[in-house]
Amino acid sequence: AAIDTALSDGPLKGRHILVTSGPTHEPIDPVRYIANRSSGAQGTAIAGALRDLGATVTFVTGPATVAPPAGVRVVKVETAREMLDAVQTALPVEAAIFAAAVADWRVANAAERKMKKDGTGAPPALEFAENPDILATVSKMGEGRPGLVVGFAAETHDVARFAADKRARKGCDWIVANDVSPATGIMGGTENAVTIIDETGAESWDRMGKQEVARRLAARIAESLGAAGA
Template sequence: MLAGKRILLIIGGGIAAYKALDLIRRLRERGAAVVPVLTQAGGEFVTPLSVSALAGAKVYRDLFDLTDEAEMGHIQLSRSADLLVVAPATADLMAKMAHGLAGDLASTLLLATDKRVLLAPAMNLRMWQHAATQRNLAQLRADGVLTVGPNDGEMACGEYGPGRMAEPLEIVVAIEAALGAGPLRGKHVLVTSGPTHEPIDPVRYIANRSSGAQGAAIAGALVALGAQVTFVTGPAAVAPPAGVRLVAVETAAQMLAAVQAALPADAAVFAAAVADWRVVRAAAGKIKKDASGKPPVLEFTENPDILATVAQMASGRPRLVVGFAAETDDVLAHASAKRLRKGCDWIVANDVSPATGIMGGAENAVTLISADGQEVWPRMAKAEVARRLAERIAAALA
């Protein structure tokens, strides 16, 4: 859906600028034209030659370049694009935008544009968490500026936490979402994501290691293809994608109620890692140790089976029901049996044994199982898994 689209890409000054080179390549693969703008600080990390070679276009750098003003003034440059993308968006660039400063080409373009702006922030985690940056972020969002990321991870400075720029494919998905229409326009897709928290008492609960990253990526990819997405999520470690109708829940029972309230839908993707069991009677107060030293006895009961409930609906069933099977052994056998037992159309099977690093990680390796057989996908970024699955869903609903 990016064919013929014109993206004005502003590359800020940060170590993540190297990712902008891959972003240019990904955008051009999808048919987009990229007009690059390199800040002075950005030029310390990537060269104008490398940017120009990948973009197949001139790199704009200076505000007061008379040749450029004669050929294409900065006002025209800022308005001839379909979308402005800032990657990496540094704390300095965000502060300039929030306060309406226009002292260089990049900030002037951002102030003069009448198009939507998407930021991919990248900075040291302390800078990201600083009150000033968070105030600027809140102001920019209130102004209608879109954001993607930042992600958690290890920084170039050696610290760990939020501040890493989103991966290029994640940014591509966000760009597609920002540009609107696609093959799923007019379709309603329900997506569940994240873990559920089943209370033991007011301070303890049963959960699992799901980060919600894959479900969030799928929801974002569906939005990018034009779908209206209802996103029902448990307490996930990742932020929900832009453009969804968000329904936040904690328990499996709440998730089932939210799913039923969101129907009807054209398709439903059940990517949530729902707890299989819950405590029959959660304690009203914190459970204390007693003098005997014996642990409390907890009585469990099964949680509702959300996937089977929807897949086996007698009326109002979505045309396409997709489940996930996170397994640690005999993955394909268990997943194939689950598809038949639950009554869903597709199962996305993945191996989440500890050695894979998939549960809570940035990548996934899945097999798509349907009545037509099994299709093994290579290990790839979760954003790319989401894009492929969204495209398959679009084709199935066409």
């Protein structure tokens, strides 16, 4: 078919790429959880754009509000720890794009029964534990590290500075940074304004649709992986 031909002719033909997307949910008890406002729209668009260039895509997604793209291998997870497991199971890959908004913390003492008010007005004693750092874990792998590791930084202020710090700290190759201040309407919205930080510096793209951000990012990934190995 025409679509099959198009896929098999793409510059990413034969390349296996991992994309994570969406929020994670961290349980407090059987009915309550901690969430974040990620819709999964940008990660979904990136997975679709990589598929369109011929890549074999494994798409590890938290409970997103947008549906996963067609034509990719979908692995659904809820928590950060489940996402790390799914990522490690998907390896080896030639590139890993970590677009998910992973919770930094989980509730260490999540309850098996619904927590109830005890009548004293005292709040629940929630204890937090730091979640595994999926981006740093994969970036710092020795043998088997993906050739290209791309992280995302969602900031509400000093975006470029925090993103450059994050790239150095995590050990990834690129950071795609954006401003998720509520006033921008980016988190949960249809547009994005990103800055790409790599080893050569920072490159800011004008605000555009998340689909267009995805197409440009996929083309940049294809260029980076090069035609040599295809």
